[in-house]
Amino acid sequence: MYQRLSELMKKSGETAYQVSKATGVSQTAFSNWKAGLASPGTKSLAALAKHFNVPMEYFLESDGESK
Numbered sequence: 001m002y003q004r005l006s007e008l009m010k011k012s013g014e015t016a017y018q019v020s021k022a023t024g025v026s027q028t029a030f031s032n033w034k035a036g037l038a039s040p041g042t043k044s045l046a047a048l049a050k051h052f053n054v055p056m057e058y059f060l061e062s063d064g065e066s067k
Contacts (some may be wrong), residue, residue, distance in 0.1 A: 001040065001059050002033045008052045023047040 009019055016030045025044045032038040040048070040059070049056040 002030075004059050004061075005030070005033070005048065008048075008054070012052065019048070019051065023051045 009016065014022075016027055019025070020027045020030065023044075025040075025047055029038070029040065029044060033040060042056075045056045045059055049058065
């Protein structure tokens with residue numbers, strides 16, 4: 001999941017800090033997802049999907065899949 005988020009941030013030119021401010025998802029959450037210590041909840045996924053204009057399912061697909 002974090003890899004897909006990272007790709008979207010790279011494409012948009014945004015940092016985790018900027019995405020955090022725009023979505024209300026904490027930077028700590030990003031760090032925990034990256035480290036594999038936690039998984040995002042529905043509310044976080046919805047905020048990220050809305051921000052990046054992608055369906056929530058985008059974050060749930062395996063890295064080998066594409067739409």
